[in-house]
Amino acid sequence: MELNICHLYPDVLNLYGDNGNLLCLQQRLSWRGIGSTVTRLPIGETADFTKFDLFFIGGGQDFEQEVLLSDLSKGKAESIKSAIADGKVFLTVCGGYQMLGRSYTTWDGVTCDFIGAIDYETKGAKDRMIGNFAFQCGPESGGSAVVGFENHSGKTYLGPGVQPLGTVLSGSGNNGEDGTEGVRYLNVFGTYSHGPVLPKNPDFADAILKTALDRKSPGFALDPLDDALEHQAHDYMLKRLGL
Amino acid sequence: MNIRAFLGILVCRAVKLAAKILRRGGTAKPGELAAKVCPDLAQILAKDVRIIMVTGTNGKTTSSRIIEQGLLDSGADYFANRSGANLLSGVTTTLVENSTLFGKAKHQCAVIECDEAAFRTVAPLVQPEVILVTNLFRDQLDRYGEITHTLSNIRQGIRGVPDAVVCLNADCSLTASLAGDISNRCLFYGLGEALGxxxxxxxxxxxHCIHCKAEYTYKYRTYGHLGHFVCPACGYERPGTDVTVTKLLSKDADSSTVVMEAGGLSRTVRVNLPAVYNIYNAAGSSAALMAFGMDPDRAMQCAENFQCGFGRMERFDLNGTVIRMILVKNPAGCNQVIEYLNGLNEAYLPVFLLNDNAADSRDISWIWDADYEKFAAAYQGEVVVSGIRADDMALRLKYAGIPAQKLTVERDYDALLDRVSHQDKPVFIIPTYTAMLDIRTRLAHRCGSAEFWE
Known part of the structure; x- marks a missing residue:
């Protein structure tokens, strides 16, 4: 068994340690004797999306957004859409999460179109939502309280019937208004959580892995790991947030 | 001097005195309150002082101290601020401390380290004669925002001081780009080859290119994004240098010996601090001193007599154990420290301290952007972690490949110091800023060593 992971835009979407998520996924597979490959797909490069099991898209700086949108328009947006519709697993964080939605409107009213794979939109706010935060995931996403660090000025609003990844326990989440955090659509896991989010949240990490492995081999069971350090770091933050 | 300035000075001194009586430190509050009484106090007090100002992401404090050493060696009459006082408030306090009650400067020159976000405001106020910009790396995104934002802050600051000579790191594409946006005379410094x-x-x-967003190619790289960058699309390229390190002759755990060239002169320089980033600090400091009027030969020697201190490769001897403290603040700096540790030819005990106070970065995700994998691949022994976010540090090292059973989480600093004081090998403590302040005080107390400089 081997998982083929695609790291989309590692050259521009690489802020806030989010690459640690890939490291976490790979290590948790390797500790269980499962192999994995990571294919980096930077701007200007294309690949056959059907050969990948799992996609990761991180967050980036506004500076590089133009380059990104122009590259997406050259076919990648369509490839991403069909991969999502095919039930491929996606973990997207912050900018990468916003990118799968319909659009982004800056606080002074300029709208740019995003991929539109899922029905949600993001509106820029003047104040950043920033700090440690936590949200409760449903059973299809590991069922645990996830802790992380959010740092975004975009407020994301999910379309009717679109499920969030979790409900906010502390902090802002999607928009600081409706108590939702992230998106959970087919096999897409979208979140504002940096940290990076996976290492400290092993249940969430394993839910993503399990979803991907299940597609390859239905009913695949993950061996348990010694997550003592992981839980220690997780519980420390929960406690600090008063949860 | 006007009456407001006089009142401002009085307030500043009174608050400082009160703080001293109450045995409370702090360099910010006095200046902050003084500036409320007299908003242009810093401007008034700095008027007759020749200032070298240092800003940039990494190497501010070390460069400032090397420049100080250069001024000291040349017999200049100067003062300097402490690294903890590098915002407008702290700079104001420092200026008050170094002037008479009537606002007359007590010294001719000053070396002022300035926070890169505060630089925009501080530089135009105090009108430095020389500005050194060391480099720009991602740092505390929660505080500074994106790197281009920091760059723009620095640009605006320099524009407010059109007569200053600006010394720029030619190898940093972000820093060097400033030259195209300002009218100032610029001096560039850099490494003429990869140096390892x-x-x-x-x-x-x-x-990606700061001008046209094409991906850079490199003729050689030194570390991080530094090196001889070339944009294949618009032609933006590392500028030629006025101070150049052309050759690395030797390096060890304590120093590097290099060949440095400036003003048509080439000389051997022993940089009395290890690691490549300190070669940059030495070259940048030399450039700043040259821009200040020192002759090139003398300016290039500024790092030779330099004593490291205050957490920057600072050395302590505790019951026979040699302890070195190396401050880390961001991925680029951290990677350089890992490079340095991996180059050691002896057994050692590493101690990583991670805090998440405002001065450290509340977001600790940067540790995942640092290359601890390289450390884990080269290091076999025990690792000790501590600090407010010790658990996260341990987790980072676990995923980097250090087996969990070799990781010791020791939250208590005194227990930690007990442990490190009974080692038969050198200890390297690698803390973030506030962790450094904390453990350094305890360590200095145990060693009975005086406070060098901050």
Missing amino acids: GGEPPAVSDAS
């Missing part, structure tokens, strides 16, 4: 570096970093802080 060369591999592209896992995450580059500036992979």
Whole structure:
């Protein structure tokens, strides 16, 4: 068994340690004797999306957004859409999460179109939502309280019937208004959580892995790991947030 | 001097005195309150002082101290601020401390380290004669925002001081780009070859051209995004240098010996601090001193007599154990420390301290952008972690490949110092800023060593 992971835009979407998520996924597979490959797909490069099991898209700086949108328009947006519709697993964080939605409107009213794979939109706010935060995931996403660090000025609003990844326990989440955090659509896991989010949240990490492995081999069971350090770091933050 | 300035000075001194009586430190409050009484106090007090100002992401404090050493060696009459006092409030306090009650400067020159976000305001106020910009790396995104934002802050600051000579790191594409946007005379410094570096970093802080957004190519790399960058699309390229390190002759755990060239002169320089980033600090400091009027030969020697201190490769001897403290603040700096540790030819005990106070960065995700994998691949022994976010540090090292059973989490600093004081090998303590302040005080107390400089 081997998982083929695609790291989309590692050259521009690489802020806030989010690459640690890939490291976490790979290590948790390797500790269980499962192999994995990571294919980096930077701007200007294309690949056959059907050969990948799992996609990761991180967050980036506004500076590089133009380059990104122009590259997406050259076919990648369509490839991403069909991969999502095919039930491929996606973990997207912050900018990468916003990118799968319909659009982004800056606080002074300029709208740019995003991929539109899922029905949600993001509106820029003047104040950043920033700090440690936590949200409760449903059973299809590991069922645990996830802790992380959010740092975004975009407020994301999910379309009717679109499920969030979790409900906010502390902090802002999607928009600081409706108590939702992230998106959970087919096999897409979208979140504002940096940290990076996976290492400290092993249940969430394993839910993503399990979803991907299940597609390859239905009913695949993950061996348990010694997550003592992981839980220690997780519980420390929960406690600090008063949860 | 006007009456408001006089009142401002009085307030500043009174608050400082009160703080001293109450045995409370703090350099910010007095200046902050003084500036409320007299908003242009810093401007008034700095008027007759020749100032060298240092800003940039990494190497501010070390460069400031090397420049100080250069001024000291040349017999100049100067003062300097402490690294903890590098915002407007702290700079104001420092200026008050170094002037008479009537606002007359007590010294001719000053070396002022300035926070890169505060630089925009501080530089135009105090009108430095020389500005050194060391480099720009991603740092505390929660506080500074994106790197281009920091760059723009610095640009605006320099524009407010059109007569200053600006010394720029030619190898940093972000820093060097400032030259095109300002009218100031610029001096560039850099490394003329890779000097042992060369591999592209896992995450580059500036992979795409600042002007046209094409991806840079490199003739050689030194570390991080530094090196001889070339934009294949618009032609933006590392500028030629006025101070150049042309050759690395030797390096060890304590120093590097290099050949440095400036003003048509070439000389051997022993940089009395290890690691490549300190070669940059030495070259940048030399450039700043030259811009200040020192002759090139003398300016290039500024790092020779330099004593490291205050957490920057600072050395302590505790019951026979040699302890070195190396402050880390961001991925680029951290990677350099890992490079340095991996180059050691002896057994050692590493101690990583991670805090998440405002001065450290509340977001600790940067540790995942640093290349601890390289450390884990080269290091076999025990690792001790501590600090407010000790658990996260342990987790980072676990995923980097250090087996969990070799990781010791020791939260208590006194227990930690007990442990490190009974080692038969050198200890390297690698803390973030506030962790450094904390453990350094305890360590200095145990060693009975005086406070050098901050």
